[in-house]
Amino acid sequence: MRRLTDAEIEKSIGSLIGWKLDGKFVVKKYRFKEFLKGIEFVNEIAQLSENQNHHPFIAIDYKLVTLKLTSWHAGGLTDLDVALAKKYDEIYEKYKI
């Protein structure tokens, strides 16, 4: 999968809610009402990551979970990162309450 151009990245990020560009990464912070809800979310993200063989950086700071995505092989962001960012947002809907 090829690396997106700056124009493509700008357009793709613009279609995502809460995701921010950080160098070669896109980053989002997800907030949970309970610590263990955040952990359940991380488990589902982890299973998906393993199935896709595409692992985001995950940080758990009590009820705040940060996900950070890039495509190492492409040297930057690809359509897969954009698709996964959307998928993570869908998964979050199940655990945010």
Next chain:
Amino acid sequence: MRRLTDAEIEKSIGSLIGWKLDGKFVVKKYRFKEFLKGIEFVNEIAQLSENQNHHPFIAIDYKLVTLKLTSWHAGGLTDLDVALAKKYDEIYEKYKI
């Protein structure tokens, strides 16, 4: 629980393997052979953290899991942090292979 003195911290950290002092925190990086083994480890750490109401900062960078401990209420490290660091090392023994 009271904050440990610098001398007490030095002695306590000296008794731990792989833990490093980082300002008001102690930090350790745990390496796993499989990504999902690291996730299982994180789950057990998370359950323990919730039971103890003492949550370390957790970072998952593929097969490398970083744990970072401090006691916010005490403004630094306490005996509980040292005890939990040892406990985390024991838990790691189950998942490292």
